[in-house]
Each structure stands twice: as C-alpha cells, then as structure tokens.
Amino acid sequence: MPGLDHDALVALERAGWDALCASTGGGFYGDLMLSEGLMVLVNGAVLNRDAVVASLDQAPAWDRYELSDERLVPIGPGAAALVYGAEAYRGDEDPFEALMVSTYVLVDGSPRLALYQQTPTPR
16 A cells, blocks of 8 residues: 555654644644544543644654554555654653544545544553
8 A cells, every 4th residue: 555554654653743732733734634524632632633733733742752563454446544652751740641542534645634543551
C-alpha cells in the first residue's frame, strides 16, 4: 500500500509529535485529518477536526516524546492503522503515557487521518 506502509505512517506520527513540540499541532492535524475525522482522547473527550485544531492551537508544547513498539495493521485496500506506545514530557509534569491507534485512509494517493484513539497505560 503506497503511502500506508509502516515507515510512512511512523514518519507521519513523528511529524505530528514534532508539531506538538513546536506548538504547530493545530495546523498539522487540520491538514492531516479527514473533515469527518475524530480523535478519542485519554480523558474521554471525542473531538472532531475543528475541535482538534482549536484545542491544539491553545495547548502547551511538549518538550520531548518517545514512540515504541510501532505496529502496522492493514485494514483493506487504501486503509491501515498504526498502533504504538508513546511517552511525552512537559516541564516538571508526570510523563504522559498511552497507547495510540491512528487509522489512515488514502485520499487522492495521500494518507489522511480518519480516527485516532488514546488508551492510558498503567504505571
């Protein structure tokens, strides 16, 4: 699946985290998400693309992050999910730790984020 292989989706996820570290996440995810796309966050919030853009434009930047155990799940022609663990750090706060699932579809040959879900991991 061109554009939906393991390395391409890991690169997209890293680009997203880099944008969150640079306080440019709203624009990044505004461009990446489908208009009907959703994010399901660890706090139970379900955000559509407009709400994601608005919330990320106001969010404090992450200092750094680490991704681990990235796994590709082919879903069918033109769709795939990437499952991975993440730890993100901001100032003196406890690290944010969760499992992520990002589901992508190809639109005009480019991957677009359809659904993203965070699941908390126990410490």
